[in-house]
Amino acid sequence: MTTVRRLRAQAGVPAASETTASDDPGGxxxxxLDGLAASIVEKGYRNTTVADVVRRARTSRRTFYEHFADKEECFIALLTAANAEMIRQISAAVDQTAPWPTQVRQAVETWIACAESEPAIMxxxxxxxxxxxxxxxxxxxxxxxxxxxxxxxxxxxxxxxAAGAGPASRQVVVMLLGGLRELTATTVEDGGRIGDIxxxxxxxxxxxLAPRTSV
Known part of the structure; x- marks a missing residue:
């Protein structure tokens, strides 16, 4: 199930196969977006064309251009939804009353689970x-x-x-996020399983993120 489909299911919106030409514009x-996601999984973003998207969406070029100026704008909308959903899942997964290392594990495991569910999009x-x-x-x-x-x-x-581990500086957080993203990307590119990292x-x-110790 693609990220967009998960978002749609959570909102109680029918799957694309259940929609008709009488759908509202949001449908x-x-x-x-689902059509673009499916094409990225199959052939990558660079090799995807607007024709690929509309074919998978079972609609027309005219409809595509009523919603998006071009493929890039559609891509941005897809990634906006995917990242918003990842942030939502991470926020929901972290128990802020748990010991801080447990919170880190919960956040990272959720990040990886999201990436593993959508490796091509990630x-x-x-x-x-x-x-x-x-x-x-x-x-x-x-x-x-x-x-x-x-x-x-x-x-x-x-x-x-209380544990001396917070707050985290912006620089440390940027390093953390950059490392997770690059490790995820190289794992996918090398044909590995994201879960293995x-x-x-x-x-x-x-x-x-551990407490700083004096040197």
């Missing part, structure tokens, strides 16, 4: 977005800021402060 938009986000236009680069920065905010919020509680990702994240 067509969701079908187009890889496309990491590899394709940097080479696109200004809108895509703005999205990349906005998503990074959203993840930074979430992690810094987790690390700025009594539980973390879980323990090293958890241990490394705990080490990075």
């Amino acid at each position: 067509f938009r969701r079908r187009l 890889l496309s986000w990491i590899r394709d977005v940097p080479s696109l236009g200004d809108a895509a680069r703005r999205l990349q920065r906005e998503v990074m800021e959203a993840f930074i905010t979430v992690i810094q919020t987790f690390c700025d509680t009594e539980e973390w402060r 879980t323990e090293v990702a958890v241990r490394s994240s705990i080490a990075l």
